């Protein structure tokens with residue numbers, strides 16, 4: 571059985587891409603078959619996995635979704651790139667923004683990505699979707715296609731207001747479009763435990779949302795090593811295997827696996 575997880579927060583720069591890469595590759599290291607989907611026209615996930623010029627790629631998520639819209643036959647191998655750390659990637663580039671605009675007039679526009687994911691999910695144990703920093707049509711498509719949502723929250727600002735809007739959107743999608751959608755958990759990222767401020771935010775997230783929504787036990791520490799990996803095209807397990815960020819993502823991967831049971 572495949573589990574599809576969207577990594578979502580409409581705030582930019584909170585660690586969505588870094589989490590998608592390192593949980594995805596973490597799951598692959600546990601023997602799972604994993605597909606990562608870049609659903610952000612910035613192509614950060616694509617670039618983070620070593621494809622530095624996403625705009626040069628011929629087949630991307632946008633091409634595939636356009637084929638679904640035009641009811642063209644899709645080969646499930648189309649566009650899939652194989653990363654050296656045993657994960658597959660469906661890349662994205664700037665064409666995804668144009669598609670989001672085009673989708674405005676398409677019938678059942680919230681269901682386009684789901685049609686593709688339902689066709690390909692039999693090939694994988696996990697599919698992780700790295701969403702763009704907005705709650706627009708592309709993110710709604712990802713939520714409609716998913717079994718659950720992982721919400722990275724940067725532990726350096728007051729996240730409560732933005733989170734309320736995000737949770738409201740998730741609940742609306744659940745009610746109207748995807749009844750099985752669950753919240754995998756809130757993940758605190760870039761935590762600097764040397765400051766009381768970070769500790770304060772961590773405990774505030776727990777008290778505000780803990781009873782309603784799972785907050786992952788593991789948090790991701792702030793570290794320049796995490797920032798460096800995006801430029802290297804590989805995971806934290808390859809870049810700095812003994813560091814605290816690799817350890818945190820390894821433990822988080824175990825929590826995700828435990829949620830499956």
Ligand SMILES: Nc1ncnc2c1ncn2[C@@H]1O[C@H](COP(=O)(O)OP(=O)(O)OP(=O)(O)O)[C@@H](O)[C@H]1O
Pocket residue numbers: 581582583584585586587588589610612614702703759760761790791792793794796797798799800815
């Ligand atoms: N634990 C960490 N410690 C320090 N820097 C980090 C950490 N995790 C991610 N970063 C860095 O912070 C920046 C934002 O991270 P990332 O790209 O993962 O966020 P994002 O939410 O996907 O951003 P966007 O919304 O723009 O796609 C990147 O430069 C990344 O390398």
